[in-house]
Amino acid sequence: MGQIKLNQVTKAYGDVEVIPPLDLTIEDGEFTVFVGPSGCGKSTLLRMIAGLEDLTSGKVAIDGADATNTPPAKRGLAMVFQSYALYPHMSVRKNIAFPMKMAGIDPEEQNRRIEAAAKALNLTDYIDRRPGQLSGGQRQRVAIGRAIVRSCESLLRSCSMNRYPISTPHCVSGCGWKSAKCTSGSRLR
Numbered sequence: 437m438g439q440i441k442l443n444q445v446t447k448a449y450g451d452v453e454v455i456p457p458l459d460l461t462i463e464d465g466e467f468t469v470f471v472g473p474s475g476c477g478k479s480t481l482l483r484m485i486a487g488l489e490d491l492t493s494g495k496v497a498i499d500g501a502d503a504t505n506t507p508p509a510k511r512g513l514a515m516v517f518q519s520y521a522l523y524p525h526m527s528v529r530k531n532i533a534f535p536m537k538m539a540g541i542d543p544e545e546q547n548r549r550i551e552a553a554a555k556a557l558n559l560t561d562y563i564d565r566r567p568g569q570l571s572g573g574q575r576q577r578v579a580i581g582r583a584i585v586r587s588c589e590s591l592l593r594s595c596s597m598n599r600y601p602i603s604t605p606h607c608v609s610g611c612g613w614k615s616a617k618c619t620s621g622s623r624l625r
C-alpha cells in the first residue's frame with residue numbers, strides 16, 4: 437500500500453500563503469507530477485508530505501492513517517532532493533549503499549540492490565567514480581539510486597523543470613524510473 441491523502445493542507449511563511457487549502461489523493465502506485473513556476477510551492481508540498489516541514493493547517497494521511505505528526509523516518513517515504521546531497525568522498529557504490537548500511541541490511545543484499553539500481557539507472561560504468569567525476573544528470577541518478585534501494589512505500593522527488601527540455605514523463609522514464617521500480621519494490625511519485 438502507499439496511498440497519500442491531503443485534507444485541506446495549507447502552508448504559510450509569516451503572512452505569505454505558499455500553499456492555499458489543498459485536497460489531494462494519490463493512490464497506491466500512481467505516478468504524480470506537480471508542475472508550476474519557480475517558487476510556487478512544489479518542494480514545500482513534497483517536504484510537508486515527507487514530514488520535513490510543518491503544516492500550517494490540514495492533515496496528511498498515509499495508507500488511511502493520520503501521519504500529520506508522524507516523524508519523517510516513520511512515514512515509509514523516501515525523498516530525492518534537488519541538491520542531490522551526495523557524499524563527495526564516497527564512490528557511487530558507497531553513496532548508494534549508505535542508507536542500506538545504516539539500516540543494517542545484509543551486505544549480499546546490499547550488493548544485489550546496488551547492481552540492480554546501477555543497471556536500471558545506467559550507472560554501471562560509473563560505479564567506482566566519485567560524485568565530482570560525474571555529470572549533473574549522472575549525479576542526479578545516483579541520488580535516485582540511493583533513494584530507491586531503501587524499501588519504502590513512496591518516493592518523493594524534487595527537481596527543477598529547467599533540467600527537462602523534453603517532456604517530463606518521457607525524461608522520467610528515460611532516467612530509469614520505471615525499471616528502477618523493481619530494485620526494492622518502492623513506488624514512484
Ligand SMILES: Nc1ncnc2c1ncn2[C@@H]1O[C@H](COP(=O)(O)OP(=O)(O)OP(=O)(O)O)[C@@H](O)[C@H]1O
Pocket residue numbers: 449454472473474475476477478479480481595596597
Ligand atoms: N523557510 C522559508 N521561509 C520563507 N519563505 C520560504 C521558505 N522556504 C520557502 N519559501 C518560499 O516559499 C515559496 C515556495 O518555495 P518552494 O521551494 O516550495 O518552491 P518550488 O515551487 O519548489 O520552486 P522551484 O521550482 O524554484 O524549486 C518560495 O517563494 C520560497 O521563497
